[in-house]
Amino acid sequence: MREIPFETIADAVASACIEANRRLPDDVVRGLETILAFEKHPTAREVLRALLENARIAVKTGLPLCQDTGLVVVFADLGQDVHLTGGLLEDAVNEGVRRGYREGLLRSSMLARPLDRASNTGDNTPAVLHVRLVPGDTLRLTVAPKGGGCENMSATWMLTPAQGRRGVVHAIVARVKEAGGQPCPPLILGVGLGGSFELAALLAKRAAVMGPIGEPNSDPELADLEAEILEAVNATGIGPMGLGGATTALWVRVEFYPCHIASLPVALNVQCHSARHQTVEL
Amino acid sequence: MTSDDGPAIRLATPPTRDAVLELRAGDAVCLTGIICTARDAAHQRLIALLEAGKPLPIDLEGQVIYYCGPTPAPPGRPIGSAGPTTSSRMDAYAPVLHAHGVMATIGKGPRSEAVRAALVEHGAAYLVAVGGAGALLAQHVEACEIIAFPELGPEAIRQLTVRDFPTIVAYDAHGGSAFATPSLSFA
Numbered sequence: 001m002r003e004i005p006f007e008t009i010a011d012a013v014a015s016a017c018i019e020a021n022r023r024l025p026d027d028v029v030r031g032l033e034t035i036l037a038f039e040k041h042p043t044a045r046e047v048l049r050a051l052l053e054n055a056r057i058a059v060k061t062g063l064p065l066c067q068d069t070g071l072v073v074v075f076a077d078l079g080q081d082v083h084l085t086g087g088l089l090e091d092a093v094n095e096g097v098r099r100g101y102r103e104g105l106l107r108s109s110m111l112a113r114p115l116d117r118a119s120n121t122g123d124n125t126p127a128v129l130h131v132r133l134v135p136g137d138t139l140r141l142t143v144a145p146k147g148g149g150c151e152n153m154s155a156t157w158m159l160t161p162a163q164g165r166r167g168v169v170h171a172i173v174a175r176v177k178e179a180g181g182q183p184c185p186p187l188i189l190g191v192g193l194g195g196s197f198e199l200a201a202l203l204a205k206r207a208a209v210m211g212p213i214g215e216p217n218s219d220p221e222l223a224d225l226e227a228e229i230l231e232a233v234n235a236t237g238i239g240p241m242g243l244g245g246a247t248t249a250l251w252v253r254v255e256f257y258p259c260h261i262a263s264l265p266v267a268l269n270v271q272c273h274s275a276r277h278q279t280v281e282l
Numbered sequence: 283m284t285s286d287d288g289p290a291i292r293l294a295t296p297p298t299r300d301a302v303l304e305l306r307a308g309d310a311v312c313l314t315g316i317i318c319t320a321r322d323a324a325h326q327r328l329i330a331l332l333e334a335g336k337p338l339p340i341d342l343e344g345q346v347i348y349y350c351g352p353t354p355a356p357p358g359r360p361i362g363s364a365g366p367t368t369s370s371r372m373d374a375y376a377p378v379l380h381a382h383g384v385m386a387t388i389g390k391g392p393r394s395e396a397v398r399a400a401l402v403e404h405g406a407a408y409l410v411a412v413g414g415a416g417a418l419l420a421q422h423v424e425a426c427e428i429i430a431f432p433e434l435g436p437e438a439i440r441q442l443t444v445r446d447f448p449t450i451v452a453y454d455a456h457g458g459s460a461f462a463t464p465s466l467s468f469a
Contacts, residue, residue: 043308043450043460050412050448058417064363067352067416067436105354105362107436117323120435149368149390149413180463182368182391184413237462241413242392243450244462274414 002079002137004282006086006095009139013096013127016143016278017072018104021064024055027212028188028250028275034214035186035247044245048186051240051273066274069106070145072097072127073205079136090129093141098123109148130202142279144209150183150272156192156201159264165225168193172268173232176249181242184272186250188213189229192267193222195257203255204267209277213251226252240273250275290448295386296344302385305407305451307458313409313447317346317388321367323437324430325375332378339430340439343383350388351436352426353416361426361442363416366390369408373397380404388449392461402457409449410460422447 029052036048058065074093084092101108101124110126112119134140155175159167172191190208192200216223229252239245250273259265293301295315305311318340320328331338349369353362369389376387377400385406390413401408411419425443432438452460 046310047412050415050418054412054415054418057421058363061359061417061420062356063359063417063420064353065417066414067350067363067365068367069353069363105356107351107353107362109351109436117326117437118433122435147414152368177463180392181410181413181461182370184390239462241390241410242461242463243410243452244460272414 001081001083003083003085004139006084006092008282009089009092010095010099012141012280012282013074013093013143014100014103016141016280017097017100017106017145020143020145020276020278021069021104021106022058022062024058024065025275025277027214028273029055031213031250032186032273035250039245039247041239041245043243044239044247047240047243048247064106065276066147067107068109068147068149069101069124070147070276071110071151072124073144073146073209074127074129075142075144075206075210076129076131077134077140078131079138080133081137082139089131093127093129094125097125097127139282140279141282142210142277144277147272147274150187150270153179153183153270154204154268156197156265156267158197159266161262161264163264167264168225168266169229169232171266172229173236175268176233177236177238179270180238183270184274185238185242185248186240186273187248188250188271188275189233189252190269190271191229191252191254192269193254193256194259195265196259197265199257200265200267201269203257204269207253207255208269208271209275211253217254222254222256226254295346295444297346297385299385299405302407303405303455305454307451307454307460309451311409311449311451313346313449314445315443317348317442317444318429319348319350319352319440319442321349321351321437322371323434324439325372327431329375329378332382342379345384346386346388347379347384348388348442352440355426359420361420361423364420364423365416366411366413369393376400380406392463393453398453398457398459401453401455405455407451407455408453410452411447411449419447
């Protein structure tokens with residue numbers, strides 16, 4: 001049994017919040033450079049160049065990449081042989097968010113009560129925490145600040161088995177078209193396929209924020225589905241910021257889970273180009 | 283930022299009506315002067331005051347409203363990260379504000395037919411800034427002062443002094459649109 005103290009977790013989360021908000025992950029930068037190489041639309045090219053310049057300025061100045069420093073989503077893979085000391089995991093994560101957002105001068109965007117506009121918690125807590133018990137004696141934390149603009153365009157559908165793969169692609173492409181420039185394309189689309197109503201949404205979020213851009217699914221059928229969705233979404237012509245172009249999405253990632261014979265749950269988590277995430281292992 | 287056919291138009295803010303009427307969808311426009319931030323909560327308050335017939339904390343006549351809730355300013359800088367938020371959330375309020383003299387709004391993403399009609403009716407424009415480029419856009423803000431609703435934190439109304447603030451005309455005052463999908467069908 002390995003012990004991990006409360007303070008170690010809080011410190012790690014605080015640093016991850018600050019770093020994630022200032023540094024665009026390398027795979028996202030490479031993804032933007034890759035699509036800039038083949039995008040021909042002049043406005044789209046200007047937008048993509050501005051985004052790459054923005055990433056450089058954020059590192060140089062320490063300013064957050066985006067003023068929407070997000071709701072903090074934390075995926076915690078907790079080894080079964082870890083003993084957490086000094087407090088609860090949830091409290092440690094929230095303590096980290098509190099410190100990170102204050103010290104990093106990040107925006108507080110959380111309302112304590114959803115219908116009360118004057119109930120901003122002032123420190124961006126609480127985080128949304130997803131804990132998974134895994135083998136081993138380490139704690140792996142992925143801290144992913146998620147902007148409201150793109151999260152708002154996400155959706156979950158309960159399709160029928162008859163709608164099948166065509167229905168999945170259709171629902172996702174229709175949603176991206178409907179969203180247009182609102183969620184800050186070029187997008188990363190996380191797709192959750194199967195499971196249940198609530199699990200599909202969680203799979204979609206995990207697909208949107210985890211794993212590198214540019215690396216197709218290890219499952220050939222899902223890799224093919226990812227490629228089909230990416231092509232169909234880019235054929236819409238929505239383009240960066242909705243101002244036209246061939247690069248509406250940077251990448252599509254699908255995660256799946258078995259599902260009931262009567263059901264085909266599908267969820268889409270829309271992630272903007274400011275795809276911020278930091279992973280730490282304690 | 284440059285447009286398809288050359289360098290950006292320079293627009294002094296607050297702008298004149300004539301200057302706004304000259305803008306065309308797709309034009310790259312750099313703003314220099316005064317603009318005001320307001321997003322969801324500030325709009326709710328402004329509309330409530332208008333409906334109650336009470337005085338407003340800002341003069342809407344000629345105003346350029348930027349849909350933005352910046353991050354806190356680090357020491358030595360006027361503002362933190364300061365990019366646009368999604369404009370469609372303000373669609374319910376925008377026609378009323380244009381009727382009270384607002385000359386332009388700045389945000390991101392397409393908007394409702396009602397907003398586009400209000401722009402044509404009142405001779406106003408909708409500009410977009412690059413969403414998610416808050417660090418870059420902050421370099422074009424020279425001063426920032428909270429002028430209303432400080433209790434709203436990031437949603438307070440701030441007066442910004444901007445220089446060469448880069449935008450693109452998304453909807454002009456003549457019904458033109460720069461978007462691939464011209465307006466929102468569900469709004």
